[in-house]
Amino acid sequence: MLPAALPPRELSPPARGPHATPGTHPAAVTGHDASVDFEEHRPMLLGLAYRLLGSMWDAEDVVQEAWLRWQGADRDGIREPRAFLVTVVSRLALDQLRSARAKRESYTGPWLPEPVLTSEAGPLDTAELRDTVSYATLHMMERLSPPERAAFVLREAFELPYDEIAGIIESSVVNARQLHHRASTRLAQGRDRFQPTTEDHSRLLVRFMDAAKGGDLDALTELFHEDVVSWNDGGGKVRAALRPVSGRGKVLSFLSALTARYAFTDVGLMDVNGHPALWTRSMEGDQVVMVNVRDGRIQDIYTVLNPDKLVRVHKT
Known part of the structure; x- marks a missing residue:
């Protein structure tokens, strides 16, 4: 079951970083614009949720919940829809991942991620996006804690700065850096530096x-x-x-x-x-x-x- 609605403060995008636009005044977003904005980002959001959860079924549920929250949000103060939606999807996925870990531990036999066709895995236009959706990487990410997994995915695949990552996972910037470093170190132990073509x-x-x-x-x-x-x-x-x-x-x-x-x-x-x-x-x-x-x-x-x-x- 999806978590209850986030408090209003958690629905605000990070205040700093490349997504913020200092010196501009936020404008109201019409219902039509809301739909257009969300559909523009849906493939990216699905890819993000899938990397965090290892299940496209769960990722689709998270993205659908994000759409409902996007519809109900007061968008007058949202400067950048992408940053807002990444925050909401990441937090929903983290909550879902925490609740799913107990179920996976009691799963009959080894729990493996749900495979998806490459054409349905979201944008793969960078080496980092492709690497973080690879099956081996998804499997190894099961060893990480939910915050480590989020810090790794948000940094490696989506290149978010540490201050934005810290805001999303609700930690300090120093801790966000440490989480990413620990995750990268653990994953590097099980990956070959030179992958075959x-x-x-x-x-x-x-x-x-x-x-x-x-x-x-x-x-x-x-x-x-x-x-x-x-x-x-x-x-x-x-x-x-x-x-x-x-x-x-x-x-x-x-x-x-x-x-x-x-x-x-x-x-x-x-x-x-x-x-x-x-x-x-x-x-x-x-x-x-x-x-x-x-x-x-x-x-x-x-x-x-x-x-x-x-x-x-x-x-x-």
Whole structure:
């Protein structure tokens, strides 16, 4: 359930920063202008909420609530709609994230983010926007506290100054800097500095797909990092490993058992979260497989089988 309405003081955009316009007088916004302003920013707001929540279902709920608050707000004193809406969406998403953490801890098996088609992930016109929506980054951001996640996303993806971030998360500027630094440090520990190109990523996935279908353990051994981890999200809806499978030997045995038991059909590539991903189908249902690459090898395998999380990447 979405949080109750924010107090009026929380609906004011930050007083300083590039969004403020010193020396100007705010003008009233008509109902038509309100709709135009909001629709102009909707893709960006969805992208922001999705990065903070890892769920497009929840992100859409947050953006809808922001629209209702935008309609009901006294916009005479709002200098910049974008700053106002970023503040509202960020705070709503933070409240939702805090309440969702307990549910994710009691989730059946590993909780993985909801994958989305790249075309529906919002603007990706900078390297930072693309990186912060990547599946591996979203998964690693689950390790962060809600304020750390917000500071990281607002700074890295949306390039907000620290004083605006501090206003949004209601902390000091010094603390906002510290939160961003801690988040960046923790995420850097699990990310490869040099990511493969889209073409290299696709070739790696095709090699993985062919080796897995053919039961070629030697080829898979060459593709996997020594400490590879397989994450599987069935959400209690379909059969899936209830714990991460860690280590090259265990992952090889796990995949061998799967391919021996199930016939996978309709295998192909699709563009998910800014990177290539595999779509497969078996008697157990559909699944989307994404990988995180480190040192040129597969470090993490993310398999989403929960049908509720496949609606936006569904293939017929």
